[in-house]
Amino acid sequence: MKILPYIGFCFLMLCALCTGINSYNRTKGMIAQDVNRALEQVLAKMPDNVVTTDTIRCYRNCLTIAELKDTAGIAMRTVRRDGRLETKLVAEANCSFATTFMLSDQKASGSILFVGMLWLLGSLWYVRRNRPKLIVQGLSYGGIVYHNDKFMTQSGEQIHLTPMQHSLLKMFITADTHTLSKQEICDRLWPKKPDANDTLYTLIRRIKPIIEAHSMLKIESDRGKSYSLILK
CATH class of the missing domain: 1.10.10.10 (Winged helix-like DNA-binding domain superfamily/Winged helix DNA-binding domain)
Structure with missing residues (x-):
C-alpha cells in the first residue's frame, strides 16, 4: 500500500504527542502537589491567616522543586462554603508553560519523535526508489x-x-x-x-x-x- 508508510509516520507522531502531553500533565500535578504541601507546612508553623514576607519566605523554603522558589506565591481567595463567603489562602506556582515543559520528562516522546522522523525519511527513500520508471517507449x-x-x-x-x-x-x-x-x-x-x-x-x-x-x-x-x- 502506497499510504502505509505515511500512516505509520502519523501513528508515531500521535504517540509522541500523547506521550509528551501525558508527561506535561504529570509534571503539572507534581507542581500542584509541591506548592500545596509547602502551604500546609507554612500554615502549620504560622497558623495566622495573614500573608507576610516571612510567610512567603518560609513557603518558598518548603518547596522541593527549585525552579518554583522564585515564582511561587500565596494568594487570598474568596470562596463560598455552606452558603457563606470566606477567605482562604491558596498556593500558586506562577510558572509558565515553558517552565512546566522543561520540568517534564520528554525523553520518551523525544525518542518516539526521532523514530518517527527516521521512519519518514526511510519511507520517502523507499517510495522514491520503487517509483515506476518513466516509460519512453510507445x-x-x-x-x-x-x-x-x-x-x-x-x-x-x-x-x-x-x-x-x-x-x-x-x-x-x-x-x-x-x-x-x-x-x-x-x-x-x-x-x-x-x-x-x-x-x-x-x-x-x-x-x-x-x-x-x-x-x-x-x-x-x-x-x-x-x-x-x-x-x-
Whole structure:
C-alpha cells in the first residue's frame, strides 16, 4: 500500500504527542502537589491567616522543586462554603508553560519523535526508489502512453478501460490530428448499427473523466460533428 508508510509516520507522531502531553500533565500535578504541601507546612508553623514576607519566605523554603522558589506565591481567595463567603489562602506556582515543559520528562516522546522522523525519511527513500520508471517507449500524447496495446500514464500506472473505451482512445491516440468525426467513430465501433449517436454520446460521457484524471487531455466536441482529444 502506497499510504502505509505515511500512516505509520502519523501513528508515531500521535504517540509522541500523547506521550509528551501525558508527561506535561504529570509534571503539572507534581507542581500542584509541591506548592500545596509547602502551604500546609507554612500554615502549620504560622497558623495566622495573614500573608507576610516571612510567610512567603518560609513557603518558598518548603518547596522541593527549585525552579518554583522564585515564582511561587500565596494568594487570598474568596470562596463560598455552606452558603457563606470566606477567605482562604491558596498556593500558586506562577510558572509558565515553558517552565512546566522543561520540568517534564520528554525523553520518551523525544525518542518516539526521532523514530518517527527516521521512519519518514526511510519511507520517502523507499517510495522514491520503487517509483515506476518513466516509460519512453510507445506512443505518447498529453501524459498518456500507448504501448503493447495498453494505455498507461507516464509514470507507468495502467489506465483501466472497458473494451469499447480502449478502442475509442486508441482511435484518438493513433489519429494524426487526434480528431475524429462522429460518423468515423460510429462506423468503426458499431458498423452494423444504423444509428449509434446515443451510444457514442454515452461512451464519450463515460470516458471523459477517466482521460482527464490520468492525463493533461480532454475531449472537446465540435458542434456535435466531431470530437477532438486536445490538451487542457
